[in-house]
Amino acid sequence: MKKISHLLALSAAMACGQAVADEAAIKKALSEFMPEGKIDAVKPSEIHGLYEVTMGGNIFYASEDGKYLVQGQLFDVQAKKNITETKLAGARKAELDKLGEQKMIIFKPDTPKHTVSVFTDIDCGYCRKLHSEIDQYLAQGITVRYMFFPRAGKGSDSYKKAVSVWCAADRNKALTTAKKGESLDSKSCENPVDEHMALGEAFGMNGTPMIVTQKGNILPGYVPAAQLAKILASE
Known part of the structure; x- marks a missing residue:
């Protein structure tokens, strides 16, 4: 059981480390592509391998290496929910509060x-x-x-x-x-x-x-x- 626990902890740590590395790569790529832009947050999206990037009142998506950008709406088909718009609303509220x-x-x-x-x-x-x-x-x-x-x-x-x-x-x-x-x-x-x-x-x-x-x-x-x-x- 201890070995399994150690393996699970190691796996989680590696995944976390990879996510941090991906976020750093995305921030670096985007800062070179849009030097005037201020990135507020980069985090994994609901789609594996695609990261959600928040800049002010905007949200778009980036590949793990920051090479590709996708601008558009992300939907949860089963829940019939516009994920992007829900998060955009929260970002707008935060910007107005700011x-x-x-x-x-x-x-x-x-x-x-x-x-x-x-x-x-x-x-x-x-x-x-x-x-x-x-x-x-x-x-x-x-x-x-x-x-x-x-x-x-x-x-x-x-x-x-x-x-x-x-x-x-x-x-x-x-x-x-x-x-x-x-x-x-x-x-x-x-x-x-x-x-x-x-x-x-x-x-x-x-x-x-x-x-x-x-x-x-x-x-x-x-x-x-x-x-x-x-x-x-x-x-």
């Missing part, structure tokens, strides 16, 4: 039940529609945490408006004013708009508004308050 509410503009109800994070563009029509109904979201107990994603890019009028809103004495009031199409005093200060944009890109944004639920799931586009409340209650 950013922190101090870098968001928050509209909070008297009795909070749910929280969503919304990437918004001041000049986006559906973004304006969503914000024009902010009282309906608050009435449903939904806390709305805004981040900026000016689709026209850095330096655009939308970008400058976002900065001016952030630098205003009352950000919530300034955001509402800007969403109505009314003019704002141009202001400049240290702001998180670039961080917002980088996070949106990491989340694979392709339009605004983009709602991220409290579990890290993405709801693209405008969602009416009552419908959103039902979705959040079912998470």
Whole structure:
């Protein structure tokens, strides 16, 4: 029995050592391929020989030697579960927690039940529609945490408006004013708009508004308050 126990322990140690070696090889290969990227984690995936690589709000897969990369969704057919999306949701939530509410503009109800994070563009029509109904979201107990994603890019009028809103004495009031199409005093200060944009890109944004639920799931586009409340209650 002792021999068997020793063999099992040795086998486990060898497997662990191999996994560590594979992770090191993958990190080395990826750092050479994407020197600007920051690898958060490398670990064995559900498929033998394939490793899961987490970078910010993204997940992709790599061969043991880091020579091959696979970008796509991994499904558990028997469980009828999208493994990749489930893990991506967790990664998004972690990234939002890392950013922190101090870098968001928050509209909070008297009795909070749910929280969503919304990437918004001041000049986006559906973004304006969503914000024009902010009282309906608050009435449903939904806390709305805004981040900026000016689709026209850095330096655009939308970008400058976002900065001016952030630098205003009352950000919530300034955001509402800007969403109505009314003019704002141009202001400049240290702001998180670039961080917002980088996070949106990491989340694979392709339009605004983009709602991220409290579990890290993405709801693209405008969602009416009552419908959103039902979705959040079912998470």
